[in-house]
Amino acid sequence: MYDLLVKNGKIVTAEAVECGNIAIQNGKIAAILAEGEEPEAAKVIDAKGNYVFPGAIDTHAHLNDPGYEWREDYAHGTAAAAVGGYTTIVDMPLQNEPALTNAELFDIKNAKVGPNAYVDYCFWGGLIPDNFDDLKGLDEKGCVAFKSFIGPVSPDYSSLNYGQAYEAMQIIKEFDGRAGFHCEDFATIKWQEQRMKKEGRLDWQGFLDSRPVIAEMLATVDIIEIAKATGCKAHICHVSSPDVAQKIKEAQQEGYDITAETCTHYLSMTDKDVIENGPLFKCAPPLRSQEEVDRLWSYVEDGTFSGIASDHSPCSYDEKFNEILGQKINNVFDVWGGISGIQSGMQVSFYEGCVKRGVSPTVLANAMAKKPAEAFGIYGQKGDIRIGFDADLVILDPEKEWEITSESLLYVNQISAFVGMKGKGLPVCTIVRGNVVAEDGKITGEKGCGHLVTKLR
Template identity: 65%
Template sequence: MPNKQALVVINVYPLSRTDKDIVKGGLTVFNLVIKNGRVVTSDRIFEASICISDGKIAAIAEPGASVEADEVIDAKGNYVFPGAIDSHAHLNDPGYNWREDYSHGTAAAAVGGFTTIVDMPLQNEPALTDGNIFDKKLEHVSPNAYVDYCFWGGLVDYNLGTLKELDDKGCVAFKSFIGPVSPDYVSLSIGQAKEAMEILKSVGARAGFHCEDYSIIKWEEARAKRKEKHDWKDFLGSRPVIAELIATQNIISLARELDAKVHICHVSHPRVAQIIRDAQLDGVDVTAETCGHYLTFSDQDVIKNGSLFKCAPPLRETSAVEEMWKYVNDGTLSCIGSDHSPCELSEKSEETHGIFGAWGGISGIQNTMQAVFSEGVAKRGYSPTILAKSLSEGPARAFGIYGKKGAIAVGFDADLVILDPEKEWEITPESLYYVNQISAFVGLKGVGLPVCTVVRGKVVAEEGRIVGQKGFGQLIKKIK
């Protein structure tokens, strides 16, 4: 059962005296107070009021404490979570905004409870590989963001000389592939990854890797294509767990040898999570994420429904889904990202592109938090603190923004999500804010829904609707 003990010692964060911070009768008047909520942190749940001034959490008050505010939100006994941080999102902007753009993607994020997204450098034209591209991308997307955002920097074979420049600009991590990738990006060899990690170590930066062994996948694809007909079991067989294991182990071995920081993206299987766990216990600085779809769906969904459920690494067996939750709960997988990878419906066409050519990716930025709550808390009985750990604190620590983002604590940005644990839902195409209203999550039913999202003290989404101002979102850089 949730721990409902009250916070015993409250107040008072020293506020600056501005026209928004007035004192009346000895009490500070806050900009916003969220009252009657059950506050969820990474280690406990308690009843409190959250007091906000100038976009920051200024105080946390006991239930019934005398606080005054310009605006009050009654959480009505619902959970109040720290704003979720999407560690892995492809918003495709600039360059491929017919798949997704910042306006639609960040609106969907806000409705779904993500207050910060960490945007990937690929499916951008051009990919984010140097400082000039960084500046142009920032200029392009900043007028359109509803929530805050960070940039992953590109890590390819032609930009090793600009990695430090990108770190100076504010990239929070650097993304590479050890495995096949779309034509607009480049995979690294293990030797190139070693040099890149040496460079990034010199500036204290983290390298992130899509870990699937290139040679195994390409060979298995070729074997499958020699058959007269292909089916979805052939696709699943072309990306076996051993390919993910080998690539992950190679990256961990490099990190151990170089004492470098690495992040393993979208872990799909408990066997992979276990070698990450072993490395963490051995002192290797390796963080890791999984995704909402690996905690919700299985390989049977791919076999039954086809390309809408195609992703890489692929969905795994049902028993693996259950085991993956244990690695989220113990903190091995400290991040749950969406790996939001949108496309037009035509790109998912099996008739046009075949099983191997159909777009591989699942759109999930709007539905990850609700799915994780429903699957993890309501269905499997985990504490709601699992969301605060894996959707907020874990990503904030991994990407160097903890202290500003990632917790409900005095001095942090007032990024908050009110979630109604009793609210039943069914995901429909019409509910999605995406450019292309398609997703493997459509048709999923569950319970527990974000009903109010607050970014830096401003309400940006309510009851499934975007109410914030486009352009309010800000670039968030790594804290140095």
Template identity: 55%
Template sequence: MNCDLLVKNGRVVTAEGVDAADVVVKDGRVAALLSPGAREDVRADRVLDAAGKLVLPGAIDVHAHLNDPGFTWREDFAHGTAAAAAGGVTTVVDMPLQNEPALTNAEIFARKHEAVREKALVDYAFWGGLTGDNLDRMHELHEAGVTSFKVFLGPVSPDYRTLDLGVVREALEIAASFGGLLGFHAEDYSIIRHEEDRAIRAGRTGRPDFLRSRPVDAERIATAGVIELARATGARVHICHVSHPEVAELIRRARAEGLSVTGETCTHYLVFGEDDVLERGMLFKCAPPLRDSAAREGLWDYVVDGTLACVASDHSPCAPQEKDESEGAFKAWGGISGIQSLMAVFFDRAVHRRGLSPSLVAARLSEGPARIFGLWGRKGTIRVGSDADLVILDPNRGWRITEESLQYLNRISAFVGLEGKGVPETTIVRGRVVWSDGAVRAPFGCGQLVRRRGA
């Protein structure tokens, strides 16, 4: 058998298990999985020896803000996808906001693709945006290939819009007609705005005041409303960045009823807590906010049982000055840069610190995202016929995140200083090595647009 690439001697990880196997790659896809000793007839143009290491499916980060086009002083596709490659992420599903303009119709989809296509180091897909005045463009966005539609129920930046549940209900009815997926930033607008205004009127604008302005009640109420509308319309809904087990429990119960409700959490909710905001400042500000230690530990149960089928980064970079809190915590940028650390951090916390199988990493970073966001069959696992999106990871090699190690345009992150074990050493996209030995190994522009299956 002639092939382009042979990854030999590794232990291949899927959501189903970990098995010793050699991966044969031809024309960008997995051509065969061979048991040890069965590769004598394989003739490969390139051979990578993964002895002592794991071979995982590339991570699919379904929640990232790469800010391109429009806000490229925060991040751009070149830096963002280089960081993704460095961290074992082979497909990025980019959000429609922190783009200028927001991705709300098929024409903007095409323009965004044109703007980023020569910068991408890994594959990418797009969320579509819902801003209330573009419900009549949902079908065309679906046909263009968006994986999903992003809705904000809580406060959002001026370039986007918060939607009320009446508009959301109509959008869900439309989405149900073609099997579309709506993803929600689920926090109640009225609670948050009232608490912010009350704090500001009293001259309370510090770190504790920001945390109090976004109580878990606001997240729970908004999520419950979305679930009720999913029940009423039969539409598919996805709750983004779940921060608390009480919210995850609502999703679990909805799924037990047979509703099409899925959820994700993010590595920062699994690692950090509200004390980090209080003690270390605005690098840890995000929305929903970090919760207490009991909530952080409780989220893991819902990750393990599959209620939260995706773990994403919600990579939301900014320039350093935007984290300044000299005018109070409310005005500082809310977001954490985390795409590069997604796989390493989750692997360390799941496998080394909790004794869980590496299969959980494949399930939550690859298979779950691919199934929910319409990429399954091409992305999300290592099997014959799938794209050869592979990560060779040394499970016992230690790492420490430093500013110098980050590939971001702005090298700031709450994850700086964190230590663990499990380094994604080599990242392969469709059979091509894009990152290895700490450096980019392919030309920018080799990443490709991936459309939802059926588009």
């Protein structure tokens, strides 16, 4: 007898959508059965003809734990992820105190957050100018990639220049790691910010003009060239521009292991939202035009992206509208940059892609599960509906209509640019390693049921 049977579902993989049943034993997918084959199981979930996706993987989340739990913590952040259909998150090393930059801190962080996780989690390792000697140790602990900035970042986490990126990628190549970058050119942005302030352009159009696509393009192209020169695997974080995505696609076609992600907000929101609504829509890179949003979807469809991430970057209401750490917000450049979206990612991606644009659900299974698992070295355990893989599943009702409200959000701070958005197609059941952790917008799993996931060796 199996532990769990998920029956009557439309099983979605990167290759096909097929009606069938999924049998689960000891947290693993034990059998994939044809419609009508219903072996005995201790528990049966009737999917009722809804889609059954592989659990989504959020390749880019800032859960701020430890150190800034008043922005977000693991209990709230992973609960929100579970309700939204992300069964594994890859947590960023910054906006932590301290940032995850050595092996000792890996153990300290894991001991702190593990007892509070509702979904499985991986760690990005930090990559800063003074921790090159710690990178191998972080890899040995299990970090799935290493995150750095080529653009401006908060004072407690230093950016790399291109020379430092070259050296770091030589080191990371030696242990077959992956270097990830926030690609916006530092000099371009700093100059543009000074220019906007000098010209008195302290409005939202001034902010958008301070971070033009060319800044994202310059940094991305340079990192790609360094990756080619060093042979290091690279990951380009939160791509906002289809023109940048094209450069990544060309490198992939040349045979280089360059992966990339985009984010739900870049696939659903535009620069007009920033101008009309301001603080909640500020992020970096910034939101682009509707024409760019539409073109970006073509790179989701063709497999360029290994992740539709949330880049969940939470903050308090004050940090968007009043003050940050005691410093008064005087203009748009002082406003906290980041969008909270870990709970909304899958439903918005399904609505924008499958409902509005007619994208096949297989595209989302590929972009949100299979390719992220491959990129971060956990495919075989995560990322697919195959025998022997972890039983991470999301049942999504394609006909269920929704509206995102503040009250529905499980974040520490119930604010988000996604509030007010309406659509159709909603995760109604989330299963992590055979355990039902969320149903109908509510947490049903036990705190601490999430496990640390490290690279498969």
